Amino acid sequence: MILVRQEIGDVLRDFRLQKGRTLRQVASKASVALGYLSEVERGQKEASSEILASVADALDTPISVIMREVGDRLAVIEGLEPFPDTIPEEFVSNFDSTIMAR
């Protein structure tokens, strides 16, 4: 069974590390206990929506960015292609040669 909290935890940890913050810094800014945040990051605790909002805020990251990353990672796990966030290279070159062939 694919657990959303596991992906949420991984994404929160990855964003935190990307920003070079410690668990202590983020927990303190989000007003959550350090041990609790650590359990959330390890996918051991479900974060409430209020806590997710506080942690996202403490990471200076919109909650939509976090949830989209969660969705994309779940899609990879489920073997579904992630939606492209840029125009795929193949499309651009196909499109180009179609136009050029006119």
Added chain:
Amino acid sequence: MILVRQEIGDVLRDFRLQKGRTLRQVASKASVALGYLSEVERGQKEASSEILASVADALDTPISVIMREVGDRLAVIEGLEPFPDTIPEEFVSNFDSTIMAR
């Protein structure tokens, strides 16, 4: 404060209605209490990851599809552009005229 459970509830209800299923049918297939599913759909209860997985399964919808829809709706609420899942019309026409102008 933007609450993820509100969007999760809306998305679950919208997918259920899209598929023409009743609360009773989905609750029964997912083995959750009807009243509980109803509260989740109204954003009043946080669904655990296990319940989310069961409900997604009962809706024959990958959990990644649900979470991406949640992310996209949160992005609209936060005023961030949703990533396009098709090539935007403007891009196609701009691209076309740039190429044609060569």
